Amino acid sequence: MRLPHFDYYAPASLEEVLSLLEDRQGEAHVLAGGTDLLPLMKYGLRVPSTLISLKNVILLKGISIRDKEVFIGPMTTLAQLQDSPIIRDNFPALHQAVEATAAPPLRNIGTIGGNLVQNTRCLYYNQSKVWRREKPPCFKTGGTCCHAVPKGTKCFSVYCGDLAPALIALGGRLSIESKNRRSITPLPDLFSGNGLAPFNLADDSLITGVIIPLPGKNSASSYEKFRLRGSVDYPLVSAAASITLQKGRNIKQSTLILGAVGPKPVIVTIDPLSPDLRSDGLNREALDNLLGKKAPMVDNLAMPGAYRKKILSLVALKAIRRALEAIPKKESQ
Amino acid sequence: MKKKSKQLITLFVNGNEYEMALRPNRTLLEVLREDLRLTGTKEGCDDGVCGSCTVLMNGVPIRSCLCLAVEAQGKAITTIEGLAEGHRLHPVQQAFVDQGAIQCGYCSPGMILTAKALLDRNPQPTEGEIKESISGNFCRCTGYNKIVTAIQTAGRIVGGEK
Numbered sequence: 001m002r003l004p005h006f007d008y009y010a011p012a013s014l015e016e017v018l019s020l021l022e023d024r025q026g027e028a029h030v031l032a033g034g035t036d037l038l039p040l041m042k043y044g045l046r047v048p049s050t051l052i053s054l055k056n057v058i059l060l061k062g063i064s065i066r067d068k069e070v071f072i073g074p075m076t077t078l079a080q081l082q083d084s085p086i087i088r089d090n091f092p093a094l095h096q097a098v099e100a101t102a103a104p105p106l107r108n109i110g111t112i113g114g115n116l117v118q119n120t121r122c123l124y125y126n127q128s129k130v131w132r133r134e135k136p137p138c139f140k141t142g143g144t145c146c147h148a149v150p151k152g153t154k155c156f157s158v159y160c161g162d163l164a165p166a167l168i169a170l171g172g173r174l175s176i177e178s179k180n181r182r183s184i185t186p187l188p189d190l191f192s193g194n195g196l197a198p199f200n201l202a203d204d205s206l207i208t209g210v211i212i213p214l215p216g217k218n219s220a221s222s223y224e225k226f227r228l229r230g231s232v233d234y235p236l237v238s239a240a241a242s243i244t245l246q247k248g249r250n251i252k253q254s255t256l257i258l259g260a261v262g263p264k265p266v267i268v269t270i271d272p273l274s275p276d277l278r279s280d281g282l283n284r285e286a287l288d289n290l291l292g293k294k295a296p297m298v299d300n301l302a303m304p305g306a307y308r309k310k311i312l313s314l315v316a317l318k319a320i321r322r323a324l325e326a327i328p329k330k331e332s333q
Numbered sequence: 334m335k336k337k338s339k340q341l342i343t344l345f346v347n348g349n350e351y352e353m354a355l356r357p358n359r360t361l362l363e364v365l366r367e368d369l370r371l372t373g374t375k376e377g378c379d380d381g382v383c384g385s386c387t388v389l390m391n392g393v394p395i396r397s398c399l400c401l402a403v404e405a406q407g408k409a410i411t412t413i414e415g416l417a418e419g420h421r422l423h424p425v426q427q428a429f430v431d432q433g434a435i436q437c438g439y440c441s442p443g444m445i446l447t448a449k450a451l452l453d454r455n456p457q458p459t460e461g462e463i464k465e466s467i468s469g470n471f472c473r474c475t476g477y478n479k480i481v482t483a484i485q486t487a488g489r490i491v492g493g494e495k
Contacts, residue, residue: 001379008357038399039380103469105387105394231468
Protein backbone atom coordinates (compact mmCIF):
# COMPACT_ATOMS: atom_id res chain seq x y z
CA MET A 1 0.00 0.00 0.00
CA ARG A 2 1.46 3.32 -1.09
CA LEU A 3 1.00 6.52 0.82
CA PRO A 4 -0.65 9.39 -1.05
CA HIS A 5 1.54 12.36 -1.95
CA PHE A 6 1.88 15.25 0.47
CA ASP A 7 4.08 18.22 1.29
CA TYR A 8 6.38 17.55 4.21
CA TYR A 9 7.75 19.98 6.77
CA ALA A 10 9.92 19.22 9.78
CA PRO A 11 10.42 22.55 11.58
CA ALA A 12 12.72 22.84 14.58
CA SER A 13 10.64 25.23 16.65
CA LEU A 14 7.15 25.17 18.12
CA GLU A 15 6.49 28.66 16.71
CA GLU A 16 7.11 27.41 13.18
CA VAL A 17 4.81 24.43 13.74
CA LEU A 18 1.99 26.66 15.01
CA SER A 19 2.46 29.12 12.11
CA LEU A 20 2.26 26.28 9.60
CA LEU A 21 -0.85 24.90 11.30
CA GLU A 22 -2.52 28.30 11.08
CA ASP A 23 -1.47 28.90 7.46
CA ARG A 24 -2.64 25.45 6.32
CA GLN A 25 -5.73 24.92 8.44
CA GLY A 26 -7.80 22.02 7.26
CA GLU A 27 -5.09 20.80 4.84
CA ALA A 28 -2.30 19.94 7.25
CA HIS A 29 -1.96 17.09 9.68
CA VAL A 30 0.62 16.80 12.42
CA LEU A 31 2.94 13.76 12.25
CA ALA A 32 4.09 12.46 15.64
CA GLY A 33 5.04 8.76 15.74
CA GLY A 34 2.85 7.93 12.74
CA THR A 35 1.67 4.55 14.01
CA ASP A 36 -2.00 5.59 13.82
CA LEU A 37 -1.90 8.17 11.03
CA LEU A 38 0.16 6.31 8.40
CA PRO A 39 -2.08 3.19 8.28
CA LEU A 40 -5.10 5.50 7.89
CA MET A 41 -3.35 7.26 5.02
CA LYS A 42 -2.43 3.94 3.39
CA TYR A 43 -6.09 2.93 3.55
CA GLY A 44 -7.11 6.25 1.98
CA LEU A 45 -9.02 7.23 5.12
CA ARG A 46 -6.93 10.33 5.71
CA VAL A 47 -5.49 12.32 2.81
CA PRO A 48 -3.80 15.45 4.22
CA SER A 49 -2.03 17.56 1.61
CA THR A 50 0.63 18.55 4.16
CA LEU A 51 2.33 16.67 6.98
CA ILE A 52 4.08 18.66 9.69
CA SER A 53 6.57 16.45 11.49
CA LEU A 54 7.25 17.25 15.15
CA LYS A 55 10.39 15.12 15.36
CA ASN A 56 12.78 18.11 15.46
CA VAL A 57 10.97 20.10 18.16
CA ILE A 58 13.03 19.30 21.25
CA LEU A 59 10.65 21.31 23.46
CA LEU A 60 7.93 18.71 22.91
CA LYS A 61 9.95 15.78 24.31
CA GLY A 62 10.68 14.63 27.83
CA ILE A 63 9.26 14.13 31.33
CA SER A 64 9.83 16.58 34.19
CA ILE A 65 8.47 17.34 37.66
CA ARG A 66 7.31 20.95 38.14
CA ASP A 67 6.05 21.85 41.62
CA LYS A 68 3.58 19.08 42.47
CA GLU A 69 2.88 18.10 38.89
CA VAL A 70 4.53 16.01 36.24
CA PHE A 71 4.79 17.51 32.77
CA ILE A 72 5.11 15.19 29.78
CA GLY A 73 5.98 16.47 26.31
CA PRO A 74 3.60 15.10 23.66
CA MET A 75 6.48 13.68 21.58
CA THR A 76 7.66 11.52 24.47
CA THR A 77 7.55 7.96 23.19
CA LEU A 78 5.60 5.22 24.93
CA ALA A 79 8.89 3.35 25.47
CA GLN A 80 10.30 6.40 27.28
CA LEU A 81 7.17 6.54 29.46
CA GLN A 82 7.50 2.82 30.20
CA ASP A 83 11.14 3.21 31.25
CA SER A 84 10.59 6.36 33.34
CA PRO A 85 10.93 5.91 37.13
CA ILE A 86 8.78 9.05 37.58
CA ILE A 87 5.88 7.36 35.79
CA ARG A 88 6.42 3.92 37.28
CA ASP A 89 6.65 5.17 40.87
CA ASN A 90 3.84 7.74 40.83
CA PHE A 91 1.30 6.73 38.21
CA PRO A 92 0.69 2.95 38.17
CA ALA A 93 -2.39 3.30 35.93
CA LEU A 94 -0.38 5.10 33.26
CA HIS A 95 2.54 2.67 33.52
CA GLN A 96 0.20 -0.31 33.22
CA ALA A 97 -1.62 1.30 30.28
CA VAL A 98 1.64 1.96 28.45
CA GLU A 99 2.79 -1.64 29.01
CA ALA A 100 -0.52 -2.84 27.55
CA THR A 101 -0.30 -0.63 24.47
CA ALA A 102 0.62 -2.25 21.14
CA ALA A 103 3.98 -4.06 21.02
CA PRO A 104 7.53 -2.99 21.94
CA PRO A 105 8.61 -1.80 18.42
CA LEU A 106 5.45 0.31 18.13
CA ARG A 107 6.05 1.78 21.56
CA ASN A 108 9.52 2.77 20.38
CA ILE A 109 8.05 5.31 17.93
CA GLY A 110 4.47 5.84 19.14
CA THR A 111 4.06 8.98 21.28
CA ILE A 112 1.77 10.00 24.15
CA GLY A 113 0.36 12.90 22.12
CA GLY A 114 -0.36 10.73 19.12
CA ASN A 115 -1.86 8.03 21.30
CA LEU A 116 -4.32 10.49 22.85
CA VAL A 117 -5.64 11.73 19.50
CA GLN A 118 -5.76 8.41 17.70
CA ASN A 119 -8.84 8.17 15.54
CA THR A 120 -11.90 6.17 16.57
CA ARG A 121 -12.07 2.66 15.14
CA CYS A 122 -14.67 0.36 13.61
CA LEU A 123 -14.54 -3.05 11.90
CA TYR A 124 -16.21 -1.45 8.86
CA TYR A 125 -13.93 1.61 8.78
CA ASN A 126 -10.36 0.42 9.41
CA GLN A 127 -10.19 -1.55 6.18
CA SER A 128 -8.46 -1.21 2.84
CA LYS A 129 -10.05 0.60 -0.10
CA VAL A 130 -10.70 -2.73 -1.84
CA TRP A 131 -12.51 -4.10 1.22
CA ARG A 132 -14.60 -0.96 1.67
CA ARG A 133 -15.53 -0.85 -2.02
CA GLU A 134 -17.94 -3.74 -1.48
CA LYS A 135 -20.22 -1.62 0.72
CA PRO A 136 -21.63 1.89 0.37
CA PRO A 137 -19.75 4.58 2.33
CA CYS A 138 -20.66 4.80 6.01
CA PHE A 139 -21.06 7.98 8.09
CA LYS A 140 -17.34 7.96 8.90
CA THR A 141 -16.32 7.78 5.23
CA GLY A 142 -18.76 10.47 4.10
CA GLY A 143 -21.83 8.29 3.51
CA THR A 144 -25.28 8.16 5.06
CA CYS A 145 -25.45 4.78 6.82
CA CYS A 146 -23.86 2.71 9.56
CA HIS A 147 -22.90 -0.88 8.72
CA ALA A 148 -22.51 -1.86 12.37
CA VAL A 149 -25.99 -0.60 13.32
CA PRO A 150 -28.05 -0.78 10.08
CA LYS A 151 -30.81 1.53 11.38
CA GLY A 152 -28.35 3.77 13.19
CA THR A 153 -28.47 7.49 12.60
CA LYS A 154 -24.97 8.27 13.81
CA CYS A 155 -21.42 6.90 13.75
CA PHE A 156 -20.76 4.28 16.43
CA SER A 157 -16.96 4.12 15.99
CA VAL A 158 -15.02 3.43 19.17
CA TYR A 159 -12.18 5.31 20.83
CA CYS A 160 -9.59 2.63 21.57
CA GLY A 161 -6.76 4.62 23.13
CA ASP A 162 -5.19 2.97 26.17
CA LEU A 163 -3.59 6.02 27.75
CA ALA A 164 -6.59 8.36 27.93
CA PRO A 165 -8.60 6.32 30.48
CA ALA A 166 -5.52 6.03 32.69
CA LEU A 167 -4.68 9.73 32.38
CA ILE A 168 -8.27 10.75 33.16
CA ALA A 169 -8.17 8.52 36.26
CA LEU A 170 -5.03 10.37 37.31
CA GLY A 171 -6.58 13.82 36.85
CA GLY A 172 -4.57 14.61 33.72
CA ARG A 173 -4.84 17.93 31.89
CA LEU A 174 -3.61 19.08 28.52
CA SER A 175 -1.72 22.15 27.47
CA ILE A 176 -3.11 23.14 24.07
CA GLU A 177 -1.57 25.89 21.95
CA SER A 178 -2.22 27.67 18.72
CA LYS A 179 -0.37 30.66 17.29
CA ASN A 180 -2.30 33.15 19.43
CA ARG A 181 -3.72 31.07 22.27
CA ARG A 182 -2.65 28.77 25.06
CA SER A 183 -5.07 26.94 27.32
CA ILE A 184 -5.01 24.25 29.99
CA THR A 185 -7.86 21.78 29.48
CA PRO A 186 -9.05 18.85 31.59
CA LEU A 187 -8.43 15.72 29.54
CA PRO A 188 -12.12 14.64 29.39
CA ASP A 189 -12.85 17.90 27.53
CA LEU A 190 -10.66 16.73 24.65
CA PHE A 191 -13.35 14.25 23.63
CA SER A 192 -16.43 15.37 21.72
CA GLY A 193 -18.36 12.11 21.96
CA ASN A 194 -18.99 12.26 18.22
CA GLY A 195 -17.44 9.34 16.31
CA LEU A 196 -17.14 11.43 13.13
CA ALA A 197 -14.98 14.12 14.75
CA PRO A 198 -13.89 12.64 18.08
CA PHE A 199 -11.77 15.54 19.38
CA ASN A 200 -12.39 19.11 20.48
CA LEU A 201 -9.11 20.22 18.97
CA ALA A 202 -9.12 23.03 16.40
CA ASP A 203 -7.22 22.52 13.15
CA ASP A 204 -4.71 25.22 14.11
CA SER A 205 -4.09 23.80 17.60
CA LEU A 206 -1.58 21.36 19.01
CA ILE A 207 -1.30 19.44 22.28
CA THR A 208 1.94 20.79 23.74
CA GLY A 209 1.96 19.00 27.07
CA VAL A 210 0.27 16.47 29.34
CA ILE A 211 0.11 17.52 33.00
CA ILE A 212 -0.57 15.07 35.84
CA PRO A 213 -0.77 16.02 39.53
CA LEU A 214 1.36 13.90 41.84
CA PRO A 215 -0.95 11.50 43.71
CA GLY A 216 -1.97 11.98 47.33
CA LYS A 217 -1.44 9.59 50.21
CA ASN A 218 -3.84 6.65 50.45
CA SER A 219 -4.69 6.85 46.78
CA ALA A 220 -3.99 4.36 44.05
CA SER A 221 -4.69 3.83 40.38
CA SER A 222 -4.65 0.93 37.96
CA TYR A 223 -5.46 -0.07 34.39
CA GLU A 224 -6.82 -3.32 33.00
CA LYS A 225 -7.42 -4.23 29.38
CA PHE A 226 -9.12 -7.07 27.54
CA ARG A 227 -7.90 -7.87 24.02
CA LEU A 228 -7.72 -10.86 21.72
CA ARG A 229 -3.94 -11.11 21.41
CA GLY A 230 -1.90 -10.12 24.45
CA SER A 231 0.92 -8.96 22.22
CA VAL A 232 -0.42 -6.21 20.03
CA ASP A 233 -4.18 -5.62 19.89
CA TYR A 234 -6.35 -2.62 20.69
CA PRO A 235 -8.64 -3.00 23.71
CA LEU A 236 -12.04 -4.62 23.28
CA VAL A 237 -12.88 -3.05 26.62
CA SER A 238 -10.63 -1.47 29.22
CA ALA A 239 -10.95 0.17 32.61
CA ALA A 240 -8.82 2.51 34.67
CA ALA A 241 -9.55 2.84 38.38
CA SER A 242 -8.73 5.68 40.73
CA ILE A 243 -9.33 5.04 44.41
CA THR A 244 -8.78 7.02 47.58
CA LEU A 245 -9.23 5.36 50.96
CA GLN A 246 -10.06 6.88 54.31
CA LYS A 247 -9.46 5.43 57.76
CA GLY A 248 -10.50 1.82 58.09
CA ARG A 249 -9.85 1.16 54.40
CA ASN A 250 -13.29 2.37 53.40
CA ILE A 251 -13.46 3.94 49.99
CA LYS A 252 -13.55 7.73 50.20
CA GLN A 253 -13.59 8.34 46.48
CA SER A 254 -13.63 5.90 43.60
CA THR A 255 -13.81 6.47 39.88
CA LEU A 256 -13.76 4.11 36.94
CA ILE A 257 -12.90 5.27 33.44
CA LEU A 258 -14.08 2.85 30.79
CA GLY A 259 -12.23 2.57 27.48
CA ALA A 260 -13.31 1.11 24.12
CA VAL A 261 -16.98 1.37 25.01
CA GLY A 262 -17.96 4.24 22.68
CA PRO A 263 -16.60 7.33 20.93
CA LYS A 264 -15.00 8.62 24.14
CA PRO A 265 -13.84 7.28 27.52
CA VAL A 266 -16.75 7.02 29.96
CA ILE A 267 -16.33 8.24 33.53
CA VAL A 268 -18.24 6.37 36.24
CA THR A 269 -18.18 7.60 39.81
CA ILE A 270 -18.82 4.86 42.33
CA ASP A 271 -20.92 5.80 45.34
CA PRO A 272 -18.64 5.18 48.33
CA LEU A 273 -21.70 4.55 50.53
CA SER A 274 -22.94 1.68 48.42
CA PRO A 275 -22.52 -1.47 50.53
CA ASP A 276 -21.90 -3.52 47.38
CA LEU A 277 -18.92 -1.45 46.44
CA ARG A 278 -17.06 -1.18 49.71
CA SER A 279 -13.48 -2.33 49.37
CA ASP A 280 -14.19 -5.63 51.08
CA GLY A 281 -17.50 -6.27 49.37
CA LEU A 282 -16.93 -5.66 45.67
CA ASN A 283 -19.03 -7.88 43.54
CA ARG A 284 -19.51 -8.28 39.84
CA GLU A 285 -23.31 -8.13 39.83
CA ALA A 286 -23.30 -4.67 41.39
CA LEU A 287 -20.81 -3.49 38.79
CA ASP A 288 -22.86 -5.06 36.00
CA ASN A 289 -25.86 -3.01 37.05
CA LEU A 290 -23.80 0.13 37.43
CA LEU A 291 -21.88 -0.10 34.16
CA GLY A 292 -24.53 -1.69 31.94
CA LYS A 293 -26.32 1.55 31.09
CA LYS A 294 -23.11 3.54 30.70
CA ALA A 295 -21.70 1.47 27.86
CA PRO A 296 -24.12 0.70 25.02
CA MET A 297 -21.66 -1.32 22.94
CA VAL A 298 -22.46 -2.52 19.42
CA ASP A 299 -20.96 -5.12 17.09
CA ASN A 300 -18.17 -3.05 15.56
CA LEU A 301 -14.97 -4.43 17.08
CA ALA A 302 -13.44 -7.90 16.87
CA MET A 303 -15.87 -9.34 19.46
CA PRO A 304 -19.66 -8.86 19.66
CA GLY A 305 -20.96 -5.95 21.71
CA ALA A 306 -22.96 -8.26 23.99
CA TYR A 307 -19.84 -10.24 24.84
CA ARG A 308 -17.80 -7.11 25.48
CA LYS A 309 -20.55 -5.88 27.77
CA LYS A 310 -20.34 -9.07 29.82
CA ILE A 311 -16.57 -8.78 30.06
CA LEU A 312 -16.65 -5.09 31.03
CA SER A 313 -17.62 -5.61 34.68
CA LEU A 314 -14.94 -8.27 35.05
CA VAL A 315 -12.28 -5.94 33.65
CA ALA A 316 -13.53 -3.11 35.88
CA LEU A 317 -13.48 -5.36 38.93
CA LYS A 318 -9.93 -6.42 38.18
CA ALA A 319 -8.92 -2.77 37.88
CA ILE A 320 -10.49 -1.87 41.24
CA ARG A 321 -8.89 -4.84 42.99
CA ARG A 322 -5.51 -4.09 41.42
CA ALA A 323 -5.71 -0.50 42.69
CA LEU A 324 -6.78 -1.55 46.18
CA GLU A 325 -3.96 -4.07 46.42
CA ALA A 326 -1.47 -1.33 45.60
CA ILE A 327 -2.37 0.74 48.67
CA PRO A 328 -0.08 -0.20 51.57
CA LYS A 329 -2.24 -1.29 54.53
CA LYS A 330 -0.38 0.76 57.12
CA GLU A 331 -0.97 4.00 55.22
CA SER A 332 -4.72 3.62 55.32
CA GLN A 333 -4.94 3.25 59.07
CA MET B 334 -2.42 14.26 -9.19
CA LYS B 335 0.27 16.77 -8.49
CA LYS B 336 3.42 15.03 -7.28
CA LYS B 337 4.96 16.59 -4.23
CA SER B 338 8.56 17.67 -4.55
CA LYS B 339 11.49 15.42 -3.78
CA GLN B 340 13.70 16.10 -0.80
CA LEU B 341 17.44 15.53 -0.65
CA ILE B 342 18.25 13.40 2.37
CA THR B 343 21.10 11.34 3.74
CA LEU B 344 20.44 7.86 5.09
CA PHE B 345 22.95 5.86 7.13
CA VAL B 346 22.26 2.20 6.50
CA ASN B 347 24.49 -0.61 7.77
CA GLY B 348 27.37 1.82 8.18
CA ASN B 349 27.05 3.21 4.64
CA GLU B 350 26.00 6.73 3.75
CA TYR B 351 23.45 7.24 0.97
CA GLU B 352 22.48 10.62 -0.43
CA MET B 353 19.07 10.29 -2.02
CA ALA B 354 16.35 12.48 -3.53
CA LEU B 355 13.04 11.08 -2.28
CA ARG B 356 9.43 12.06 -2.32
CA PRO B 357 8.25 12.38 1.30
CA ASN B 358 5.51 9.76 0.91
CA ARG B 359 8.05 6.91 0.55
CA THR B 360 8.34 4.66 3.59
CA LEU B 361 11.68 3.49 4.87
CA LEU B 362 10.64 -0.05 3.92
CA GLU B 363 10.07 0.95 0.29
CA VAL B 364 13.37 2.79 0.05
CA LEU B 365 15.35 -0.05 1.63
CA ARG B 366 13.86 -2.67 -0.67
CA GLU B 367 13.36 -0.77 -3.92
CA ASP B 368 16.13 1.84 -3.98
CA LEU B 369 18.89 0.22 -1.93
CA ARG B 370 17.92 -3.34 -2.94
CA LEU B 371 18.17 -4.50 0.67
CA THR B 372 15.41 -7.05 0.27
CA GLY B 373 16.18 -8.88 3.51
CA THR B 374 13.69 -6.53 5.16
CA LYS B 375 10.32 -8.10 4.41
CA GLU B 376 6.96 -6.56 3.67
CA GLY B 377 4.18 -8.35 5.52
CA CYS B 378 0.97 -6.65 6.61
CA ASP B 379 2.32 -3.17 5.71
CA ASP B 380 0.14 -1.98 8.57
CA GLY B 381 2.47 -2.09 11.57
CA VAL B 382 1.12 -5.29 13.06
CA CYS B 383 3.22 -8.27 11.95
CA GLY B 384 6.81 -7.14 12.53
CA SER B 385 8.37 -8.65 9.41
CA CYS B 386 9.61 -5.20 8.29
CA THR B 387 11.47 -4.58 11.57
CA VAL B 388 14.78 -2.72 11.31
CA LEU B 389 16.92 -1.11 13.99
CA MET B 390 16.98 2.67 14.22
CA ASN B 391 19.79 3.83 16.50
CA GLY B 392 19.79 0.28 17.89
CA VAL B 393 16.07 0.18 18.64
CA PRO B 394 13.58 -2.01 16.72
CA ILE B 395 10.98 -0.11 14.71
CA ARG B 396 8.48 -0.87 11.95
CA SER B 397 9.98 0.36 8.67
CA CYS B 398 6.52 0.24 7.03
CA LEU B 399 5.31 2.94 9.44
CA CYS B 400 8.35 5.20 9.17
CA LEU B 401 8.77 7.75 6.42
CA ALA B 402 12.24 7.57 4.89
CA VAL B 403 12.59 11.34 5.39
CA GLU B 404 11.98 10.80 9.12
CA ALA B 405 14.95 8.39 9.23
CA GLN B 406 17.38 11.10 8.14
CA GLY B 407 20.42 11.25 10.40
CA LYS B 408 19.56 8.02 12.21
CA ALA B 409 21.68 4.86 12.05
CA ILE B 410 19.62 2.14 10.33
CA THR B 411 20.57 -1.53 10.62
CA THR B 412 18.95 -4.13 8.39
CA ILE B 413 19.50 -7.88 8.42
CA GLU B 414 22.18 -7.44 5.73
CA GLY B 415 24.22 -5.40 8.22
CA LEU B 416 24.69 -8.11 10.84
CA ALA B 417 27.08 -10.64 9.33
CA GLU B 418 30.78 -9.83 9.00
CA GLY B 419 31.72 -11.20 5.59
CA HIS B 420 30.73 -14.87 5.66
CA ARG B 421 30.67 -14.97 9.45
CA LEU B 422 27.13 -14.83 10.71
CA HIS B 423 26.19 -12.77 13.75
CA PRO B 424 25.77 -15.03 16.83
CA VAL B 425 22.00 -14.51 16.74
CA GLN B 426 21.84 -15.52 13.07
CA GLN B 427 24.05 -18.55 13.75
CA ALA B 428 21.89 -19.60 16.70
CA PHE B 429 18.75 -19.35 14.54
CA VAL B 430 20.39 -21.67 11.97
CA ASP B 431 21.71 -24.10 14.57
CA GLN B 432 18.42 -24.35 16.47
CA GLY B 433 16.21 -24.71 13.40
CA ALA B 434 14.51 -21.43 14.21
CA ILE B 435 14.53 -20.13 10.62
CA GLN B 436 11.63 -22.28 9.34
CA CYS B 437 10.00 -20.53 6.33
CA GLY B 438 12.27 -17.57 6.96
CA TYR B 439 9.86 -14.73 6.35
CA CYS B 440 9.75 -13.45 9.93
CA SER B 441 13.43 -14.27 10.57
CA PRO B 442 14.99 -10.87 9.67
CA GLY B 443 12.61 -9.05 12.01
CA MET B 444 12.95 -11.67 14.73
CA ILE B 445 16.75 -11.68 14.55
CA LEU B 446 17.04 -7.88 14.65
CA THR B 447 14.61 -7.66 17.56
CA ALA B 448 16.60 -10.35 19.38
CA LYS B 449 19.88 -8.55 18.67
CA ALA B 450 18.49 -5.32 20.15
CA LEU B 451 17.37 -7.23 23.24
CA LEU B 452 20.72 -8.98 23.73
CA ASP B 453 22.66 -5.74 23.22
CA ARG B 454 20.69 -4.31 26.14
CA ASN B 455 20.36 -7.46 28.21
CA PRO B 456 22.70 -10.34 27.24
CA GLN B 457 21.06 -12.84 29.59
CA PRO B 458 17.31 -12.27 29.33
CA THR B 459 14.78 -14.52 31.00
CA GLU B 460 12.36 -16.53 28.89
CA GLY B 461 9.65 -14.01 29.80
CA GLU B 462 11.79 -11.09 28.70
CA ILE B 463 12.51 -12.83 25.38
CA LYS B 464 8.81 -13.50 24.78
CA GLU B 465 7.94 -9.91 25.65
CA SER B 466 10.59 -8.53 23.29
CA ILE B 467 9.44 -10.62 20.30
CA SER B 468 5.73 -10.19 21.10
CA GLY B 469 5.42 -7.78 18.20
CA ASN B 470 6.93 -10.19 15.67
CA PHE B 471 4.57 -12.79 14.30
CA CYS B 472 5.78 -16.22 13.12
CA ARG B 473 3.05 -17.80 10.99
CA CYS B 474 4.89 -21.13 11.08
CA THR B 475 4.16 -20.73 14.83
CA GLY B 476 7.55 -22.13 15.72
CA TYR B 477 8.11 -19.81 18.65
CA ASN B 478 9.75 -22.41 20.91
CA LYS B 479 12.75 -22.80 18.61
CA ILE B 480 13.02 -19.03 18.24
CA VAL B 481 13.08 -18.55 22.01
CA THR B 482 15.67 -21.33 22.34
CA ALA B 483 17.81 -19.73 19.63
CA ILE B 484 17.74 -16.37 21.39
CA GLN B 485 18.68 -18.02 24.70
CA THR B 486 21.56 -19.79 22.92
CA ALA B 487 22.72 -16.56 21.30
CA GLY B 488 22.49 -14.82 24.68
CA ARG B 489 24.91 -17.31 26.18
CA ILE B 490 27.34 -16.77 23.29
CA VAL B 491 27.04 -12.97 23.30
CA GLY B 492 27.25 -12.88 27.10
CA GLY B 493 30.28 -15.16 27.07
CA GLU B 494 32.09 -13.03 24.56
CA LYS B 495 31.72 -9.89 26.67
